[in-house]
Amino acid sequence: xxxxxxxxxxxxxxxxxxxxxxxxxxxxxxxxxxxxxxxxxxxxxxxxxxxxxxxxxxxxxxxxxxxxxxxxxxxxxxxxxxxxxxxxxxxxxxxxxxxxxxxxxxxxxxxxxxxxxxxxxxxxxxxxxxxxxxxxxxxxxxxxxxxxxxxxxxxxxxxxxxxxxxxxxxxxxxxxxxxxxxxxxxxxxxxxxxxxxxxxxxxxxxxxxxxxxxxxxxxxxxxxxxxxxxxxxxxxxxxxxxxxxxxxxxxxxxxxxxxxxxxxxxxxxxxxxxxxxxxxxxxxxxxxxxxxxxxxxxxxxxxxxxxxxx
Amino acid sequence: xxxxxxxxxxxxxxxxxxxxxxxxxxxxxxxxxxxxxxxxxxxxxxxxxxxxxxxxxxxxxxxxxxxxxxxxxxxxxxxxxxxxxxxxxxxxxxxxxxxxxxxxxxxxxxxxxxxxxxxxxxxxxxxxxxxxxxxxxxxxxxxxxxxxxxxxxxxxxxxxxxxxxxxxxxxxxxxxxxxxxxxxxxxxxxxxxxxxxxxxxxxxxxxxxxxxxxxxxxxxxxxxxxxxxxxxxxxxxxxxxxxxxxxxxxxxxxxxxxxxxxxxxxxxxxxxxxxxxxxxxxxxxxxxxxxxxxxxxxxxxxxxxxxxxx
Numbered sequence: 001x002x003x004x005x006x007x008x009x010x011x012x013x014x015x016x017x018x019x020x021x022x023x024x025x026x027x028x029x030x031x032x033x034x035x036x037x038x039x040x041x042x043x044x045x046x047x048x049x050x051x052x053x054x055x056x057x058x059x060x061x062x063x064x065x066x067x068x069x070x071x072x073x074x075x076x077x078x079x080x081x082x083x084x085x086x087x088x089x090x091x092x093x094x095x096x097x098x099x100x101x102x103x104x105x106x107x108x109x110x111x112x113x114x115x116x117x118x119x120x121x122x123x124x125x126x127x128x129x130x131x132x133x134x135x136x137x138x139x140x141x142x143x144x145x146x147x148x149x150x151x152x153x154x155x156x157x158x159x160x161x162x163x164x165x166x167x168x169x170x171x172x173x174x175x176x177x178x179x180x181x182x183x184x185x186x187x188x189x190x191x192x193x194x195x196x197x198x199x200x201x202x203x204x205x206x207x208x209x210x211x212x213x214x215x216x217x218x219x220x221x222x223x224x225x226x227x228x229x230x231x232x233x234x235x236x237x238x239x240x241x242x243x244x245x246x247x248x249x250x251x252x253x254x255x256x257x258x259x260x261x262x263x264x265x266x267x268x269x270x271x272x273x274x275x276x277x278x279x280x281x282x283x284x285x286x287x288x289x290x291x292x293x294x295x296x297x298x299x300x301x302x303x304x305x306x307x308x309x310x
Numbered sequence: 311x312x313x314x315x316x317x318x319x320x321x322x323x324x325x326x327x328x329x330x331x332x333x334x335x336x337x338x339x340x341x342x343x344x345x346x347x348x349x350x351x352x353x354x355x356x357x358x359x360x361x362x363x364x365x366x367x368x369x370x371x372x373x374x375x376x377x378x379x380x381x382x383x384x385x386x387x388x389x390x391x392x393x394x395x396x397x398x399x400x401x402x403x404x405x406x407x408x409x410x411x412x413x414x415x416x417x418x419x420x421x422x423x424x425x426x427x428x429x430x431x432x433x434x435x436x437x438x439x440x441x442x443x444x445x446x447x448x449x450x451x452x453x454x455x456x457x458x459x460x461x462x463x464x465x466x467x468x469x470x471x472x473x474x475x476x477x478x479x480x481x482x483x484x485x486x487x488x489x490x491x492x493x494x495x496x497x498x499x500x501x502x503x504x505x506x507x508x509x510x511x512x513x514x515x516x517x518x519x520x521x522x523x524x525x526x527x528x529x530x531x532x533x534x535x536x537x538x539x540x541x542x543x544x545x546x547x548x549x550x551x552x553x554x555x556x557x558x559x560x561x562x563x564x565x566x567x568x569x570x571x572x573x574x575x576x577x578x579x580x581x582x583x584x585x586x587x588x589x590x591x592x593x594x595x596x597x598x599x600x601x602x603x604x605x606x607x608x609x610x611x612x613x614x615x616x617x618x619x620x
Contacts, residue, residue, distance in 0.1 A: 252469050
């Protein structure tokens with residue numbers, strides 16, 4: 001019997017998932033609660049505590065020796081969630097401290113993409129890698145950069161905001177107040193913006209015209225059915241992503257770039273154009289050396305495993 | 311008397327400078343030879359050996375316990391110079407190995423910007439820093455990224471090519487075969503390209519018109535004399551540099567960015583617009599946190615000290 005267990009918690013905009021993990025990266029107990037509808041973070045932490053204790057039982061619970069939390073805009077150094085646009089509490093939330101005080105177990109916190117990168121490094125596609133980039137293509141675009149075998153947190157704990165690197169100077173308005181950020185093009189919501197733009201501009205016939213509200217899943221299905229406009233939308237998205245990744249590669253020279261999250265589920269429809277434009281835009285010394293690969297972890301498990309590994 | 315000394319060598323396109331350094335970062339003996347006119351790298355290393363031995367004398371020479379070399383396109387992992395455009399020998403040059411075999415002293419090599427970053431971290435403006443970016447604005451633009459207190463070499467040893475991040479999509483032709491690279495705008499040669507472009511396009515009167523051949527030093531002097539076109543050229547250069555640094559900051563979240571090299575000598579003419587556009591383009595969480603500062607090391611010493619510290 002493994003004595004020491006770790007608790008990993010992945011706080012998203014809709015749900016907070018948790019898992020109790022042993023040292024082999026097996027998730028022994030799993031669950032989730034809604035991350036919405038709690039008046040204060042304290043109420044949220046109380047509910048989370050009850051749910052985890054209920055699922056694990058006291059014996060299991062007592063073997064948890066550390067807690068790791070992945071959360072959007074999570075800061076490793078402070079343990080705070082700071083100004084996260086997709087979380088219902090505003091401002092600075094000292095989540096690690098609140099959890100530590102309630103659970104009485106040492107707690108670390110980082111942003112969700114860093115947690116996923118950590119999970120990938122411990123148990124997934126980056127198992128033997130010391131230099132890689134993890135890119136999450138979800139509602140937004142997040143990233144975790146690993147160099148010399150360590151996550152780059154940066155001076156203030158906010159490193160890895162690849163989603164807010166400017167991919168198109170003067171381009172689409174971003175929720176951050178700036179223009180042309182990568183996530184306005186290559187997130188699951190960004191690609192839907194492209195779809196509406198293309199439907200407006202292009203004269204091509206498309207099955208997408210009949211949809212009332214387009215989702216990134218619709219685009220994937222249309223592409224699978226050979227819809228040319230959908231294929232063009234993926235091509236455009238891959239071009240922007242490939243270009244921006246080529247610039248990021250020139251900074252940290254990674255062994256691989258791992259794509260993860262909703263949009264990465266579109267498989268070769270997104271991977272093929274991304275890799276193509278990535279290679280086209282790479283500086284010569286990096287060409288044909290850096291693979292763009294999918295995550296090897298289950299979507300919901302990566303951040304839990306990574307957070308547990310903090 | 312310090313027993314152990316280190317030899318730092320900075321190989322540039324014109325000269326190779328060297329210094330014998332003690333553990334306090336004092337350069338005890340200094341010198342240089344031309345890096346041009348040697349038929350083979352072996353001939354170059356032989357001449358370097360003679361010059362260093364001649365300057366130091368046998369007693370001093372015998373106290374050298376390690377050698378570090380900074381060189382353009384130098385690879386830390388292989389010890390090779392690989393396809394350097396400004397070096398007269400083509401292809402892959404195993405310089406660290408050649409030096410080690412001639413001097414019979416363990417030798418490490420990295421690129422010149424990484425060496426300068428190391429020098430800055432050991433003895434200069436980044437003394438207490440664990441996360442910073444060193445940017446050299448010389449004939450080209452080089453960079454060294456430090457995260458978690460360590461230089462990022464990347465998987466294959468070629469990390470930190472900020473000069474070849476695309477600053478202007480589809481912009482100026484670069485020596486690397488691509489378009490719009492940062493160094494085509496913000497190197498000492500890039501700013502001269504801007505000067506010629508602006509002289510062509512703008513109707514403004516300028517003292518630069520009378521010059522037969524413009525250098526970056528001429529631009530600095532014209533700016534000092536209040537030449538409006540020269541000031542506009544610095545402003546434009548600072549805008550491109552500031553924008554690109556804002557994106558780089560979103561990746562590694564540095565404490566500071568250190569500017570170094572010929573163009574950085576222009577002082578506030580380049581620092582002021584760079585910092586201004588940097589702040590304007592930063593994601594909110596980084597604003598007013600990251601200083602853009604000059605190197606504290608003598609231009610010629612930084613790479614020697616850094617190389618010695620390898």
